Amino acid sequence: MVAQNAIFAIIALAMGVAAVRVVTTKNIVHAALYLVVVLAGVAALYILLAAEFTAVVQVLVYIGAIVVLFLFGMMLTRAPLGLSADLDNDQRGLSLVVALFLFGVLAAVLHDAYGSTELPSDNPVPTSADVGNSIFQDYLVPFEVVSVLLLAALIGAVVIARRD
Amino acid sequence: MLRNAWVIPALPVLSFVLILFFGKRLPGKGHELGVAAVGLALLLSIVALVQWVDRPADYEVPPPGEHAAAEGAAHAGDDEHAGEEEHAGDDEHAGEEDEHAGEEDEHAGGAVAAGGDEGGHGAAAGAEEEHHAEPVRRPVERQVTWFSSGGVEIQAGTRMDGMAVVLVFTVCLISFLVHVFSTSYMHGDRRYTHYFAALSLFTAGMLIMVTASNTLQLLFGWEMMGLCSFMLIGHWWEEKANSDAALKAFLTTRTGDIGLLVGLSILFVSAGSTFDIAEINDAALSGAIGRTALVAAAAALLCAVIGKSAQFPLHTWLPDAMAGPTPVSALIHAATMVVAGVYLVARLYGVFWEAFDIGAGGVNPVAVVGGATVLIAAALAFVQSDIKKVLAYSTVSQLGYMVMALGVGAWTAGLFHLFTHAMFKGLLFLASGSVSHAVHSFDMKKDMGGLRRHMPVTYATFLIGSLALAGVFPLAGFWSKDEILLGASHGYELFLVVGLLGAFMTAAYMTRCVYLTFFGEFRGHGHPHESPRAITGPLVVLAGLSVVAGLLNAPGIGLFSEWTEGVTTVAAGVEHHDFSVGLAVLGSLMGLAGIGAGYAYYWRNLGPHRLTERSAAALSGYRLLENKYWLDRLYTDMIVGGIKGPVARAAYWVNQRIIDGVVNGVGIGARAVARFTYDVVDQKVVDGVVNGTGIGAEEGGSALSVLQTGRVQQYAAFLFGGVVLLGGALVLFA
Amino acid sequence: MYLNQFLFLAAFLFCVGVYGVLARKNGVLVLMSVELILNAVNVNLVAFGAFHDTVVGQVFALFVIAIAAAEVGVGLAIVLLIYRNKHSIDLTEVDLMKG
Numbered sequence: 001m002v003a004q005n006a007i008f009a010i011i012a013l014a015m016g017v018a019a020v021r022v023v024t025t026k027n028i029v030h031a032a033l034y035l036v037v038v039l040a041g042v043a044a045l046y047i048l049l050a051a052e053f054t055a056v057v058q059v060l061v062y063i064g065a066i067v068v069l070f071l072f073g074m075m076l077t078r079a080p081l082g083l084s085a086d087l088d089n090d091q092r093g094l095s096l097v098v099a100l101f102l103f104g105v106l107a108a109v110l111h112d113a114y115g116s117t118e119l120p121s122d123n124p125v126p127t128s129a130d131v132g133n134s135i136f137q138d139y140l141v142p143f144e145v146v147s148v149l150l151l152a153a154l155i156g157a158v159v160i161a162r163r164d
Numbered sequence: 165m166l167r168n169a170w171v172i173p174a175l176p177v178l179s180f181v182l183i184l185f186f187g188k189r190l191p192g193k194g195h196e197l198g199v200a201a202v203g204l205a206l207l208l209s210i211v212a213l214v215q216w217v218d219r220p221a222d223y224e225v226p227p228p229g230e231h232a233a234a235e236g237a238a239h240a241g242d243d244e245h246a247g248e249e250e251h252a253g254d255d256e257h258a259g260e261e262d263e264h265a266g267e268e269d270e271h272a273g274g275a276v277a278a279g280g281d282e283g284g285h286g287a288a289a290g291a292e293e294e295h296h297a298e299p300v301r302r303p304v305e306r307q308v309t310w311f312s313s314g315g316v317e318i319q320a321g322t323r324m325d326g327m328a329v330v331l332v333f334t335v336c337l338i339s340f341l342v343h344v345f346s347t348s349y350m351h352g353d354r355r356y357t358h359y360f361a362a363l364s365l366f367t368a369g370m371l372i373m374v375t376a377s378n379t380l381q382l383l384f385g386w387e388m389m390g391l392c393s394f395m396l397i398g399h400w401w402e403e404k405a406n407s408d409a410a411l412k413a414f415l416t417t418r419t420g421d422i423g424l425l426v427g428l429s430i431l432f433v434s435a436g437s438t439f440d441i442a443e444i445n446d447a448a449l450s451g452a453i454g455r456t457a458l459v460a461a462a463a464a465l466l467c468a469v470i471g472k473s474a475q476f477p478l479h480t481w482l483p484d485a486m487a488g489p490t491p492v493s494a495l496i497h498a499a500t501m502v503v504a505g506v507y508l509v510a511r512l513y514g515v516f517w518e519a520f521d522i523g524a525g526g527v528n529p530v531a532v533v534g535g536a537t538v539l540i541a542a543a544l545a546f547v548q549s550d551i552k553k554v555l556a557y558s559t560v561s562q563l564g565y566m567v568m569a570l571g572v573g574a575w576t577a578g579l580f581h582l583f584t585h586a587m588f589k590g591l592l593f594l595a596s597g598s599v600s601h602a603v604h605s606f607d608m609k610k611d612m613g614g615l616r617r618h619m620p621v622t623y624a625t626f627l628i629g630s631l632a633l634a635g636v637f638p639l640a641g642f643w644s645k646d647e648i649l650l651g652a653s654h655g656y657e658l659f660l661v662v663g664l665l666g667a668f669m670t671a672a673y674m675t676r677c678v679y680l681t682f683f684g685e686f687r688g689h690g691h692p693h694e695s696p697r698a699i700t701g702p703l704v705v706l707a708g709l710s711v712v713a714g715l716l717n718a719p720g721i722g723l724f725s726e727w728t729e730g731v732t733t734v735a736a737g738v739e740h741h742d743f744s745v746g747l748a749v750l751g752s753l754m755g756l757a758g759i760g761a762g763y764a765y766y767w768r769n770l771g772p773h774r775l776t777e778r779s780a781a782a783l784s785g786y787r788l789l790e791n792k793y794w795l796d797r798l799y800t801d802m803i804v805g806g807i808k809g810p811v812a813r814a815a816y817w818v819n820q821r822i823i824d825g826v827v828n829g830v831g832i833g834a835r836a837v838a839r840f841t842y843d844v845v846d847q848k849v850v851d852g853v854v855n856g857t858g859i860g861a862e863e864g865g866s867a868l869s870v871l872q873t874g875r876v877q878q879y880a881a882f883l884f885g886g887v888v889l890l891g892g893a894l895v896l897f898a
Numbered sequence: 899m900y901l902n903q904f905l906f907l908a909a910f911l912f913c914v915g916v917y918g919v920l921a922r923k924n925g926v927l928v929l930m931s932v933e934l935i936l937n938a939v940n941v942n943l944v945a946f947g948a949f950h951d952t953v954v955g956q957v958f959a960l961f962v963i964a965i966a967a968a969e970v971g972v973g974l975a976i977v978l979l980i981y982r983n984k985h986s987i988d989l990t991e992v993d994l995m996k997g
Contacts, residue, residue, distance in 0.1 A: 095920030153968030874993025
């Protein structure tokens with residue numbers, strides 16, 4: 001138990017700092033890298049929560065594809081590499097206030113609802129097979145829809161971004 | 165003719181219309197039509213008179229209150245008589261007779277029903293009262309309904325009783341003689357045709373009034389005469405004095421006519437919504453009219469009499485009316501129109517009898533007015549140098565006699581004096597016209613004198629007229645004046661004195677007039693000669709009548725009384741008095757004394773000649789008379805001038821400032837309100853609201869559009885902010 | 899382990915992501931912040947799945963990942979287009995909806 005808590009604390013701390021850096025750094029590429037840290041942290045959390053398949057998929061898709069996409073995007077849009085002071089717009093104050101209030105509300109609610117709920121620790125660990133079974137039996141339709149969605153997104157992206 | 169008496173006024177009306185339309189084209193310029201119409205009317209009036217005299221006097225006048233019942237019940241019996249009489253004279257159809265019979269039957273039927281109820285009561289009352297009611301001739305009434313209004317039927321028709329018959333005859337006679345006279349007198353006049361038209365219209369008006377069966381018709385004729393009087397006085401209106409005189413006459417009589425309207429209205433209402441004269445008299449005598457209403461009505465009618473019959477104090481118009489042509493003066497202002505007031509009193513005698521308690525003796529307003537007029541006017545006749553003015557004041561004085569007679573209860577005497585006066589006063593005026601025709605002037609002192617040599621016929625007739633006026637036995641004036649004195653001697657001794665004094669004065673001033681005109685040396689210019697036949701003819705006729713007319717009512721003969729005494733006088737209980745030789749002698753003596761005084765003063769040059777030069781009191785008295793008691797000054801300058809000046813100006817000021825001010829103020833106020841409404845309410849408030857709504861929306865939109873920056877992140881910020889707030893609210897309150 | 903610690907963490911990530919979405923000018927950075935948000939949601943899902951001893955949480959999270967990928971692709975395509983038209987992906991300049 002202590003190990004889990006300790007690991008969680010480390011991961012959480014890293015993620016928190018990294019997330020804050022994502023939104024505050026003046027270097028756009030560093031933001032992407034900080035994002036990688038966050039995503040990795042999330043994967044670790046998945047492992048902690050005994051969701052191994054999801055963790056792997058997270059790493060594969062998010063870090064592997066999406067962040068690369070981001071980097072390509074930065075490249076294609078001639079993002080200002082290096083330090084740039086021009087990455088924040090002028091409603092930072094308002095945004096901070098909103099974010100803080102949102103956090104406050106959420107925290108209050110969470111505390112109120114799940115104040116001392118413990119995660120059961122002796123549940124069986126779900127396997128990938130279970131996840132697969134669930135997807136292809138109970139949630140087949142959403143799965144197919146998602147695939148169509150991906151197709152649409154693919155075609156859409158191509159259409160939007162082509163030169164003509 | 166009695167039943168068709170409407171023809172008599174219709175003839176002059178017809179001639180009036182014809183003269184207006186065709187007169188100028190006729191060879192005689194219209195006088196043929198006028199003379200023919202009035203001549204024919206005269207003949208018919210004689211026929212009517214004869215018929216009336218032939219009527220049996222078998223009608224027992226019932227005590228007042230049963231008039232309707234008795235008249236109705238007896239009507240049926242009378243019908244056969246009427247039928248027999250008229251078959252001779254008229255071409256009346258049997259159908260019309262039946263129609264009249266039908267009317268009478270209805271009348272009888274209705275009345276008998278009422279009479280049945282009252283019959284018992286009446287009989288008892290009759291037994292109580294001592295009515296030495298001699299039976300009289302029943303009047304012939306014939307009416308048609310002219311129109312009806314407000315539930316009241318307005319009749320037009322004729323009521324021929326003794327008084328009406330006699331007066332119709334008188335009017336037609338004098339009018340005829342005046343017409344003949346005018347053909348010569350007015351020869352070559354600038355408005356000859358109009359003159360005859362007006363003369364015809366006047367005659368028609370007087371006849372309509374005299375034969376009237378109801379007060380409205382009486383009023384109609386009265387007003388017609390007033391109009392014609394105005395027209396004829398102002399016949400030569402190019403001279404301002406004449407038109408002034410015409411206006412004065414009209415307006416003065418108008419002042420009295422207010423009383424006429426008021427009086428007739430009161431009588432209409434209080435006698436049970438009827439205009440019928442017989443019914444009004446009956447209602448008055450039976451006490452159906454309340455005391456206050458009765459006295460008020462009688463007083464108001466007395467005002468009308470004062471105005472029309474030139475009694476003091478509204479007598480001022482009559483002397484001025486002499487500005488009109490002399491035949492007009494003779495007809496209208498001596499014989500006929502001025503007696504309309506006397507006629508009014510005589511006709512509605514029941515009202516006056518009851519209102520002023522004439523039967524009781526003492527003093528009453530009618531007698532006072534008449535008596536005052538007698539003396540006041542007689543005094544004024546002494547200081548006139550215009551012959552017509554002397555005659556005018558004499559007329560006023562004699563009218564006073566008539567009114568006084570009616571006031572003392574001598575009804576027949578007053579009427580008889582009216583009859584005889586028409587004869588000799590008409591004669592005197594026409595004779596003065598003859599004189600002026602010769603000397604072309606009316607001024608006795610300057611242009612006349614010694615005319616008896618030049619104009620013998622005129623002189624003779626004038627003398628006869630003067631003697632008749634003075635009341636010398638056995639001429640007409642003696643009998644009528646004596647009857648008045650007789651009436652006054654029973655209960656009205658004061659007025660007996662007045663009457664005797666008046667007789668003295670009358671004789672005196674007429675002697676003066678005769679002397680100045682016909683005796684002495686001729687003071688005028690030119691060569692006066694006797695007037696043509698057309699002028700002297702009527703004079704002779706009237707002179708003859710002045711001699712014999714009086715005998716009509718001489719004691720023992722008494723035909724006039726018998727003919728004229730009718731339902732009203734009998735019902736009222738007007739008394740007859742026996743002839744008093746002593747009084748007759750006394751009256752004659754007064755008259756002779758007056759003549760003697762005049763003779764002494766003028767022929768013998770005795771008496772206080774040139775008194776006014778020696779005595780200041782006499783001079784001031786003379787001045788007083790000369791200025792007609794300053795009454796004209798009072799009326800014209802003070803009363804009228806006062807109204808014309810300050811009162812009119814004040815009224816004008818009120819009108820301009822106050823009334824117009826109010827009206828204008830309302831207008832201005834409305835305008836101001838409108839302006840306020842426009843400026844403030846409409847422009848500011850209403851438009852403000854309307855515009856404000858628009859502006860509010862616009863400004864709000866502008867204000868809100870600041871939020872729309874187009875920047876998605878800002879929208880997202882607001883979105884999340886909203887979510888936070890909602891979420892917070894949900895968390896806190898749910 | 900408490901459930902709450904995962905949830906709190908997820909909430910924190912979410913709020914940071916919200917801040918990033920609202921406060922960042924560069925389009926790509928905004929998309930990255932959106933990724934943060936999505937990941938926070940995923941953590942929540944999986945945590946609750948674990949709590950309720952069901953695999954549904956994971957399944958849902960997988961779907962979210964898939965969709966997130968699609969969304970990033972399309973999003974970046976849009977950003978590229980914006981860049982091509984305006985030669986800048988400064989989101990404050992994209993205000994054609996202004997007024």
